[in-house]
Amino acid sequence: MATERYNAPDRERYWQHVWEKSQIFRASEDKARPKCYVLEMFPYPSGRIHMGHVRNYAMGDVFARYKRAKGFNVLHPMGWDAFGMPAENAAMERKVDPGTWTYANIDTMRGQLKSMGLSLDWSREIATCTPTYYKHQQKLFLDLLKKGLAYRKSSKVNWDPVDHTVLANEQVIDGRGWRSGALVEQRQLTQWFFKITDYAEELLSDLDTLVNWPEKVRLMQANWIGRSDGMLVRWALDKKTAPKGFSEVEVYTTRPDTLFGASFLAVAADHPLAKAAAENNPELEAFCEECRRMGTSVAEIEAAEKRGFDTGIRAIHPFDKDWELPVYVANFILMDYGTGAIFGCPAGDQRDMDFARRYGLPVVPVILPPDKDAATFELKDTAYTDDGTMINSRFLDGLTTKAAFEETAQRLETQKLGRKPQGARKVNFRLRDWGISRQRYWGCPIPVVHCKTCGVVPVPEKDLPIKLPEDATFDKPGNPLERHPTWKHVNCPKCGEPATRETDTMDTFVDSSWYYVRFTAPEAATPVDVDAAHYWLPVDQYIGGIEHAILHLLYSRFFARAMCDTRHLSFATNTREPFAALFTQGMVTHETYKSPEGFWMLPGDVRLEGEGAHRRAVEIATGRQVTIGATEKMSKSRKNLVDPDDIIAHYGADCARWFMLSDSPPERDVIWTEAGVAGAGRFIQRIWRIVDEIAETFPGPLGARPESFGPEALEIRKAAHRALDQVGRAIEALRFNVAVANIHEFANVLHSALSQSGPDIAWAAREAGAFLVTMIGPMMPHLAEECWARLGYNTLVANEPWPAVEPDLLVDDQVTIAVQVNGKRRDELVISRSAKSEDVEAAALKLGSVLRALDGRQPKKVIVVPQRIVNVVG
């Protein structure tokens, strides 16, 4: 009896070796089977994997292995998002070459991932920093350039003074660089952009098709794209006051209905009209300068008051040539939204209200709230921005807000009142083009050459890849490519004269915008093997962190479309969405500990004692009391890290995987606890013991199925089939914690059933054992193989199909239904599943508990929900 304890670390190495040798996770196109592309967001090779990776990849692996068992042709690849700042920082700090550093990290992390036993097709591994990858990215860039989807312009950009590079709008968080955390500055630079705004409408409307994405992510993207329906309204300027060459100003508004509530116009400090007006007005010039300086940080914007400067220019109301309004330069007008100019309606917009109150401008209410009386309605300092009935608005009076919008829009479009004021409907987006220039070394070089005579010249395709020089220096800040002695000096591909290479490299988010395409044919001579991509895409299940809800996912959605339009890609589906289903997993958190001096401490240096209110922590080395802090995301800075290697070496990968999948719903944060891991470790041994006992007590293969099963054997079979059914559904829905609970439940049933004997029991137990092993397979694959072998099979459970559930076994002949009296549960009733409602009612009314609860009253009504509940109303 009792085989020894399952030695996870040892057996895991063995089974990993077996999988690797048999190459079972290699994917190839197979039209005969339905495909399933399972992808987890690929890691940045920062040095070592962390628990967040373990959780992410464990989830993806469960799904991939399950789908494989369900008969799908699964593609489950892995690679490295390998360009980026940390490699350069390492080069600066430790004098190692960024490439050397990166590849060493990749080697380490590959080893770590392999020790997790993931069902990955390693033959497709890619690293974005290899010329064999970025060569194709350069080709894609050239095609985008040709198509007009990549372009250069001078613009105000977010400059990260720590990383010495430009950041995209999406990469500025609370006014700080997303990576460095430095306060971002505004600089005027000539930069490369991708025309993501060309796809704004499609990127927004197609969100509706992404039904298998979290609602939250879709909303975040929709808000980010920020569509608004409005009008462009052109206001004539009074000739006497307008600067030379300006006869009108165009403003953007989403509320043309409030046009009669206008009391001023305002333009941004960078607006051409402001610049012209400032030319011979030093005071205004100074004000504009001040405005430009502001707005460099969000903190300042928040604190800033609404301020303006009257330019002296007067504008003429589109519907009344005798109505003049002042034109201000104002600090709260954004040059890059709409037209950089607005008309201010204090009654209908809080900002305009603040502004009007400060400068003593008129406040005319134009919308009467539904619950207010026209005679008494007045506005204090709060604007009314909702719908209502139009007042003080001439021909709009009495209309609803919506009708007034239409009426105004129509009139503006068709009429030519006064001096050529007019308007046009316009959809405006908040989304800006994606600035991809980075003044860094460790990125994909932008393949163009700047020539004095020919201008910007694309590098001929035959010259790709433009490789990074291997002898760059990192001893001072700035772009190593820019200061490299020879790299940038080339001859113009067009005229042959001396010219310079573009020294900007691409934002690393470009690399990750198409890697999922490259995985479908990682060796292809062209960026994409169209057939392979057509077969595999879209990704059927994508799993990663919520932190990429906007950046990476939006860029990827853009890139898929841009690649379609440059004929690199075509989808078999009728949308151009790269990720059919998205799942965003929660973070891995851990308690934090602080020494008496206030320094963060590693969990490994701390011993926990007591519980509840008496729970305390002491430093193992000294026995000193340690402060237990909040539970937070595992991070280096707080030192609340647990190294996956340690866990895998001690408990095994299956244990780490199982714990990650237990308890917490995958979309929520999971708290890593030593007790939880130990519990997972105990369960592994429990499974091993159960399987061992089955193998020992009921040896041999499944054999011929008995003619009939006794009630005890039937119970085992029912439990097995029910569990298999439930676990399958739970995995399908990515509800791993529920699957884990179902497995626990089944293991408990099986464990207590094993003391019985008999030929039918033997068969049922063997079947149940096989089921148990199959259902733990996706989550604890090594243990499953070991158990599978122990049960006497000489195949790999990783290759076994998910058994078919016998539907008959999922239903019981007898059902237990609750009996309520007036909605309160009083009893329960075990009755035939097919019992008629009348019979159920009769049986319920006979129950002593029911009679007692009725207390002599006659039942007024009896509600019977078949197989569920009886409610006696009395």
Place this chain on the structure above:
RNA sequence: GCGGACGUGGUGGAACCGGUAGACACACAGGACUUAAAAUCCUGAGAGGGUGACCUCGUGAGGGUUCGAGUCCCUCCGUCCGCACCA
């Protein structure tokens, strides 16, 4: 400020479409085994009351719809997340 999500025992969390709330696990308590510990196995447990089969209360708070509400509707409170002068 705007938008969204969430709120269930000591803890993590279950509960299909409105139908027995608390599955499963962790932690805990008691017992068995053991010289002892670990491991394992068995048992217990939402709160309160009763000797007892039982009764009352209970899913953030309050109200509503319903035979019946953790689930649907309204108001409020709290926590978390996203966006934030976007006209």
